[in-house]
Structures are given as structure tokens and as C-alpha cells.
């Protein structure tokens with residue numbers, strides 16, 4: 510089949526890779542001049558299944574409300590006057606019970622575990638090197654935060670995902686560079702979770718896909734998707750030239766820009782764009798910088814090593830961001846970096862970045878076929894886009910190919 514993939518972020522490129530492996534003739538349509546120019550570029554790079562947790566969890570609405578008027582809130586949901594965002598917020602609140610959190614965590618974990626297996630296979634098969642580091646330590650500043658995630662730990666055991674609960678001293682032993690003066694109560698260690706450089710990974714997968722004859726049409730913007738009796742017609746714009754191209758099927762994986770296509774292809778769902786931030790600084794003292802990936806649960810911030818650089822990423826802002834909020838987010842990230850690894854880098858000289866991804870109320874991605882049209886969707890992986898991308902990409906490629914997916918799709922497929 511001739512299949513078009515719209516968007517060359519990590520999700521689109523991974524989808525193209527698996528489609529090519531299934532024997533399809535694939536064209537990737539990308540508005541920019543290379544892969545990973547949007548949300549997949551400067552993110553924290555965390556990978557794995559164990560740390561995946563829905564934002565909707567018991568205690569989260571109260572935590573967000575308590576920060577509502579504070580400038581350093583790690584999560585801000587600002588619906589403003591937008592009715593769609595208020596509807597999303599209502600659905601999100603519904604997902605905040607223990608029962609819903611466990612259901613949603615299980616779905617994310619199922620997808621993350623498949624993604625982890627596929628990542629290991631692909632890494633070995635193609636000898637990929639994308640600055641991988643194993644081991645993730647999630648730190649808790651108080652009992653309330655630890656208690657919030659405790660119900661989900663049994664689920665890790667059930668899924669055979671190893672973890673260890675550590676006290677403060679054990680955390681310091683495992684990660685000796687952690688600041689001795691920042692108070693916290695302990696942590697969870699996930700040895701199989703890891704991190705890497707997503708842009709580096711995606712560029713390598715792109716090169717492999719090109720060897721398998723995947724065509725990348727850069728500087729090409731898809732403006733319309735029309736279903737026809739024989740497939741789909743895409744309206745594409747390259748410079749000022751508009752052309753129409755026929756395909757047997759299309760996969761919509763345009764990240765936050767997927768939303769404008771939803772209505773015309775027939776997707777009805779509650780989704781919000783969420784802006785997230787990162788600061789990346791050169792490491793000045795290797796011995797004072799992290800060996801493991803770190804999550805500060807209280808701040809909802811990740812600290813990772815990208816070769817000789819350290820990246821601090823977090824702060825979720827659903828709604829419209831103003832310049833002042835961007836500045837506050839980066840100030841907050843620099844503070845969290847300094848809290849945990851004060852001598853690793855001069856965070857003030859680091860580069861600031863932000864990206865936008867889509868989030869459904871339950872935090873699971875939007876994947877599958879739209880009705881019985883030759884239109885497939887693979888987007889809204891939210892803040893776990895890389896961890897879930899390979900799993901969702903292989904599932905969508907298998908659905909297009911009429912193959913049974915590797916995992917149960919219970920609760921995961923698109924309800925159009």
C-alpha cells in the first residue's frame with residue numbers, strides 16, 4: 510500500500526519505520542526541513558514503562574489548586590474563556606480517582622513496556638547509539654507524594670517490572686552527586702527505565718527508513734485530508750505550490766498540529782495542547798552531575814544527562830502561555846536543577862526551550878483507525894511521547910497491514 514505519514518517527530522518517523530518493515534511504500538510529509546523540529550527536539554529524554562504515571566491522580570486537583578495563584582506552580586491548567594478546555598478539565602477531574610488512575614496507568618504501562626522491548630530490539634538490530642543511560646530515580650519530598658503513587662506499585666510487580674523503594678541514605682548511595690542539603694524522604698528506583706537523546710535516535714531511525722525507501726518530503730505542509738472511495742487525497746503545499754496527492758491510507762501524527770484535522774476526518778475527543786519547558790546547560794563538574802535520571806516528584810521535573818550537558822525539564826502549562834509564564838517556568842527549572850545538583854552546571858548560561866504536545870484527560874494516546882476510513886491517527890502521547898511512541902507506531906503499522914497487534918488494545922484504540 511502507498512501510505513502517507515503526516516509529521517516527522519519521533520512518532521511519525523517511528524510509524525514510517527514500522528510501515529516500511531511491513532512492506533509498504535511510505536512517504537513522510539514534514540513542514541520543516543528535518544525530523545524532530547518540534548516537541549521531540551529538546552525534551553527530557555526519559556524512556557521506559559515504570560515511571561509512566563497519569564497526571565490525573567488522587568490529590569492532583571487539590572495540589573494544582575493550592576498552586577493556582579503561585580508563580581512557581583509545576584502544573585498549571587488555565588482554561589481561560591475556552592469552553593473546550595473547561596470540558597477537558599471536567600473529564601480530567603473525572604479521571605482523578607484511584608480506580609481511574611490505576612486503569613490509566615495500566616494502559617500507559619502496557620504501551621510503554623511494548624515500546625521498551627521494541628527500542629531494545631531496534632537498538633541491537635541497527636547498533637544505535639543515542640547517548641543512552643540506564644536507571645531512573647524518582648525522589649519524594651514528603652509522605653503525601655509517595656502515598657499518591659503507592660497504589661500503582663503493585664501494578665509494576667504484576668507486570669514483572671523491577672523497582673526498589675529506598676530511604677534517603679540509600680538514594681544518596683545510589684546517586685552520590687545528589688545535594689546533601691536538599692530535604693526529601695526517599696525515592697523509587699527503576700533500574701530498567703532509561704534516557705537518551707530523542708533527536709539523535711529519530712535521526713538514526715530516519716536514515717534506516719530512507720535505506721528502506723521511505724520518502725521524506727521536507728518543507729511540505731499538509732493542508733487537507735479528503736477520504737475518497739479509493740483511499741485519501743492530501744492537499745500539500747510546498748513553497749507556494751499546491752498539489753494533490755493520492756494515497757491508499759494516511760497516518761496523522763502531526764503532534765499538536767493534528768487538532769485542525771480532527772473535525773474534517775471525523776475525530777471527536779477532548780484534548781488540550783500542553784506546553785512544557787526545558788533548560789540545557791553544559792556540565793562544568795562531571796563528578797557533581799547525575800549518573801542516573803532523576804524525577805523530582807514534587808516539582809514534576811526531570812533531570813537528565815545528555816552526554817556533556819545536563820537537562821532540567823518540566824512545568825506543564827495547559828492553556829495559553831504568556832511571555833511572563835515562560836520566564837517563570839525557566840526560573841523554576843533552574844531552581845530545581847540547583848536544588849539537586851548545584852555544582853553540576855551554571856544553569857543561568859543554559860539554553861531555554863519549550864515544546865507543545867497534546868494530552869487527553871486519561872493521558873493515553875489517540876491511536877487507531879477513524880471509523881472505517883483509510884485514515885489512521887497516532888498522536889497525543891503527552892509528556893511520555895518517546896516512551897510510548899514505538900509501541901503506538903508498531904500498533905498503527907500493524908493495524909494498517911491487517912496484522913494482529915503485539916498487545917491487547919483494550920481501552921487504547923480510538924473511539925471516533
Ligand SMILES: Cc1cc2nc3c(=O)[nH]c(=O)nc-3n(C[C@H](O)[C@H](O)[C@H](O)COP(=O)(O)OP(=O)(O)OC[C@H]3O[C@@H](n4cnc5c(N)ncnc54)[C@H](O)[C@@H]3O)c2cc1C
Nearest residue numbers: 516518520540548549552554555731764864893894895896
Ligand atoms: C519539555 C518536554 C519534556 C518532555 N519529556 C519527555 C520525556 O522525558 N520522555 C518522553 O517520552 N516524552 C517527553 N516529552 C513529550 C514528547 O516530547 C512528545 O510527546 C513527543 O515528542 C511528541 O512527538 P510527536 O512526533 O507526536 O510530535 P512532534 O515532535 O511535535 O512532531 C510533529 C511533527 O509534525 C509536523 N507537522 C505538524 N503539522 C504538519 C502539517 N500540517 N504538515 C506537515 N508537517 C506537520 C511538525 O513540524 C512536527 O515535526 C516531553 C515534552 C516536552 C515539551
